[in-house]
Amino acid sequence: DAGVTQSPTHLIKTRGQHVTLRCSPISGHKSVSWYQQVLGQGPQFIFQYYEKEERGRGNFPDRFSARQFPNYSSELNVNALLLGDSALYLCASSLGIGSLSYEQYFGPGTRLTVT
Amino acid sequence: SQKIEQNSEALNIQEGKTATLTCNYTNYSPAYLQWYRQDPGRGPVFLLLIRENEKEKRKERLKVTFDTTLKQSLFHITASQPADSATYLCALEGSSNTGKLIFGQGTTLQVKP
Numbered sequence: 001d002a003g004v005t006q007s008p009t010h011l012i013k014t015r016g017q018h019v020t021l022r023c024s025p026i027s028g029h030k031s032v033s034w035y036q037q038v039l040g041q042g043p044q045f046i047f048q049y050y051e052k053e054e055r056g057r058g059n060f061p062d063r064f065s066a067r068q069f070p071n072y073s074s075e076l077n078v079n080a081l082l083l084g085d086s087a088l089y090l091c092a093s094s095l096g097i098g099s100l101s102y103e104q105y106f107g108p109g110t111r112l113t114v115t
Numbered sequence: 116s117q118k119i120e121q122n123s124e125a126l127n128i129q130e131g132k133t134a135t136l137t138c139n140y141t142n143y144s145p146a147y148l149q150w151y152r153q154d155p156g157r158g159p160v161f162l163l164l165i166r167e168n169e170k171e172k173r174k175e176r177l178k179v180t181f182d183t184t185l186k187q188s189l190f191h192i193t194a195s196q197p198a199d200s201a202t203y204l205c206a207l208e209g210s211s212n213t214g215k216l217i218f219g220q221g222t223t224l225q226v227k228p
Contacts, residue, residue: 004158033214042119042204042218043159056215090158094214101214102147106158 002027004093004107012113013081021076021110025093031055031101032074034066035090037109043090049074050097078112086114117143121205121219128195129227136190136222138205145207148181148188153202153221162203163190195226 005024013019025032031050035043048056049068068074072093078085088111092104120139128134138148147166151159165172165181165188172179178191192199202223206216 031214033216035216035218040220042206042220043216045215045217048214050214058215088156092158097214102149102164102208103161104214104216105161106151109156109158111156 004091004105006089006091006107006110008110009108010111010113012115014115015081015083017081019078019081019112021078021089021091021112022073023076023091023093023107024073025091026105028095029093029105030072030096031094032068032072033092033094033101033104034074034076035092035106036060037088037090039087046076048097048101055097081114083114086112088112117141117207117217119205119207119217119219121203122222123220125223125225127225127227130196132195134192134195134199134224134226136203136205136224138188138190138219140186140207143207144183147208148179149206149216150177150179150188150190151204151206151218153204155202159204192224195224197226197228200224200226 033048034046037043045058047066052068063079066076088109090109091107094101094104149164150162153159180189202221204221205219
């Protein structure tokens with residue numbers, strides 16, 4: 001079975017630009033979460049989506065937004081990019097929410113570099 | 116606020132020895148705690164989950180303990196191998212029903228042959 005897939009693998013953008021990152025969860029998983037990981041730190045929670053609804057949001061500015069589609073795939077959008085947005089962006093999928101969200105399976109991530 | 120601390124210094128051990136990694140947390144009583152492995156440039160890989168009512172959990176060469184009084188989890192790898200070299204992350208449930216995980220900064224383990 002395919003695991004969580006993310007695209008693109010790498011991305012270079014300029015300050016002020018917009019970026020869209022994509023994630024496809026494991027088949028049968030209905031929840032997707034997004035994390036930002038800066039070099040040398042643990043992942044930091046950005047959003048969780050379940051059944052196309054936002055179920056959790058981390059401490060990130062409104063420049064960050066996301067959505068989930070009927071096939072449970074998800075997009076993370078970041079507007080007005082800053083140098084500090086350079087990071088590995090991780091998508092994680094789980095069966096659902098509550099106890100079904102305990103085990104999360106991460107994708108390989110998208111490496112975003114903002115210059 | 117909730118805080119998780121892992122040893123920031125890398126842990127270097129000889130092949131065959133037991134590696135022990137520590138995760139301490141404050142200002143929270145999580146329902147569960149998880150351990151992940153992360154290789155450079157890759158996403159974290161789920162290893163073990165232990166619930167608050169469990170003291171110890173094992174999976175092959177891995178063992179996790181969870182002391183809710185001390186607010187600490189220990190992660191053991193027995194008979195370590197060079198292939199075990201990676202960064203290990205501890206994660207707590209951030210809030211119920213959201214799937215939000217709060218991660219520690221990770222401890223890098225280097226197993227020397």
